[in-house]
Amino acid sequence: MSGGLRFTVLGSGTAKPDPARGPTGFLLQAHGASVLIDGGSGTLHRLARVGVDAVELDAGVYSHRHVDHSGDFVPLLFAMCVPPKRTRPYPVFAGEGFDAFHLGLREVYGKWIRPPGGVPLTTLPLDGPGLALLPGGVTLRTLPANHSAGALHLRFELGPHAIVFSGDTGPSDNLVELAAGADLLVCECAGSDAEPIGGHLTPSAVRDLVAEAQPEEVWLTHFYPHVDVHAAVERVAEAGVPVRRAADGDVWAVG
Ligand SMILES: [Zn+2]
Ligand SMILES: [Zn+2]
Known part of the structure; x- marks a missing residue:
């Protein structure tokens, strides 16, 4: 692809199994580089469906360690250890605590999840604010989310364009700050106004x-089954910004 930015929804669902929606995962592509964002169970399969070999990913970014966002981390590393093995490093970017998480997994799985090129972690x-440069020339900016498990909000910037992912979060001034003026805000909406879920957002x-924050566009994701999605979309639309529910396979692209 050219110098643009391409964002694909791999999983718009939650921890609860759904026939049409995997748990959280996204693919970000720029300048020929492919970066995985989160990756619950089934993400590797859904990457293959959109033509990306998970073993050849250029980097991974994790909003936090909950299983519906990181469940395919072990299968991903295992895939890199099965011949032909991946020999170049697989860089990972995540909040503090991910190093201990990774080490714990290595204690359990040993050489099965130790690809020869290594898995360098940027914490x-x-x-406070975090900053990193991702493959493809994308700048990653982060701020802490109002959640647990080392959760971050993620902002991906390329030239004048920005995509923001809320991660999992309760109400958060940091998210308002990070999403300000973004081209696209992908935002969780796990609970309903009548039945909120702690550490998550309501419509x-x-x-x-x-x-x-006034982003250009909002895609809602991570609805738990009790949420009336139609009512939620209408409620968020009261903000005067185009909004819709994200679906697995959706693509947002610019440039
Ligand atoms: Zn979570
Ligand atoms: Zn979640």
């Missing part, structure tokens, strides 16, 4: 932060 702070909370 991003949980108490009214998303509406309020969107009204403040």
Whole structure:
């Protein structure tokens, strides 16, 4: 592909199994580089469906360690260890604590998840802004999310363009700050106004932060089964920004 930015939804669902939606995962592509963002179970299969060999990914970025966002990390590393093995490093970017998480997995799985090129980790702070340069020339900016498991909000920038992923979060001024003026905000909406889920957003909370941050467009994701999605989309649309529910396979591209 050319010098543009391409964002593919691999998983728009949650921890609850759904026939049409995998748990959280996205693919970001720029300047020929492919970067995995999160990756719950089934992500490797869905990458293959969009023509990307997971073993050849250029990097991985994790919003946090919950299983619905990181469940395919072990299968990914194992795939890199099965001949023909991956010999170049697989760089990973994640919040503090991911190193201990990774080490723990290595204790359990040993050589099965130790690809020869190594898995260098860039750790991003949980108490302030983080910054890293990703393959493809994409700048990653992070701020701590209002969640657990070392959670971050992620902003991906290439030239004048920016895509922001909320990760999992409760109401968060940091998300308002990071999403300000973004081309696309991909935002979780796990709970309903009547039945909120702790550490997550509701439609009214998303509406309020969107009204403040004014991204160009909002894609909602991570709805738990009890949420009335149609009502949630209408509620968020009160912010005056185009909004819709993300679906697995959706692509956003520019340039
Ligand atoms: Zn979570
Ligand atoms: Zn989640």
